Amino acid sequence: MINIFILEDEILQQSRIDNAIRELIDKKALKCRIPEIFSNPKQMLEAVTEMGSHQLFFLDIEIKGEGQKGLDIAKEIRSRDPNATIVFVTTHTEFMPITFKYKVAALDFINKALDEKSFKERVCSAIEYTIDKLGTSLSQDSFVFETAMTRVQVPFNNILYFETSPMIHKVILHTKDERMEFYASIADIEKADNRLYRCHRSFIVNPENVIKIDKESKVALFENGEGCLISRMKYRGLLEKLNH
Template identity: 25%
Template sequence: MVFFLTDPYANERSYMEKCAHDQIAFHSDERCDYKCFEKNCEAEMFIKTCPDVSIAAVDVTDNSGLELAKSIRKKFRSAFLILIADSSISPQKYLTPSVMAGGLILRPLSKASVDEVFSESFTSYFNAFYEDEQNDFLIKSREGRILVSYDRINYFESANKRIFLNADGESYFFYDTIDNLAQTLPEGFIRCHRSFIVNSQKVKKVCLSENILYLQNNDIVPMSRGYKANLKERFG
């Protein structure tokens, strides 16, 4: 997982990073990367290449910080956002659907206020995270944990000793076997090839003569003879 922080004041950054470290260690044994930035422009560059942000604390006292918060929300829909603000900015600017903050810290900051907001925010995040595992597919990697909703997944593909997950224009990979995956996925996922498992809800058309499946997003997934009978029975 990744904890992301922007704050122009070194003493605040240092304490919030420590507080985040303590909270994550308390709630989880997962490895976490801590990315802390003084300038929003540096943070923006990181966001463009970062594959995942789990929890972010963002200073929104100027427009660049507010735009950064919106960028995080747009790219990382499940990220938990904590905003840092003061009386110079109207709450109407940051308490919006395009930001959807889960926590708020107002300046002047105190250790007590940071502790309180971080404790509530991290507890809320991890409670939601582990509850959502029932409806989401969990990817574990050296970068941390990523939850992908089963409803978003189009198919899984086995290639080069890895599993690639295709979900609504995004792709993730992890290490597993396609045989093991077929045993653990929910009922709606069907083996259609020695290297592919498809989400039956995403199938638009089954073409038995061409040995292919057409998906709703116009992707084409191969179908092998050994799975034809099962697919024919499933889709009629």
């Protein structure tokens, strides 16, 4: 099930994209929640409590007279959630080349001037792409963690380790190509998947991706050069996990 967020400050345009999405959901029985619509960027960011490939954003670029506000919001979304899908819906097609500078990896750039048929086709394409991407990540044997505050879904084989965050009530997930921080405790993560191993009070590792153990310093090492501590009490248990 994908979540859809719309950032648009014009009422008519809000209705246009909302109606297009609802019509598509009904017509094609798409696995989507009803879209959430915002005219205030800060309120939208505060409402986003999940992260992962099931998150889809339709963003206007000009918000309340600020010509590149949507690009700034897209950059913030991307920094929080590398797997989200971002689509710009705007009259400002001249900003298209600038999106590369912002490194937001937008899926599409939909011009509001398109006729209704073409507009709906592009919106539908973005939704179907997100659903397909979600299906792919699920088929890759995902790690899924969900609470009232957080939903995280990543391919299990990408996980290196989790560590406690300096921010209270948060943990940091390190994968092969990203780092994400979210609300959870190390104890919660330990219970979430028995393939993981808690090797220290502050660290949980994916044994599949441990390439070496430094026996002298008691550190588990990964292919990207990162490492995490192993407590003396957990050392033998991790060795047994690796041998299996």
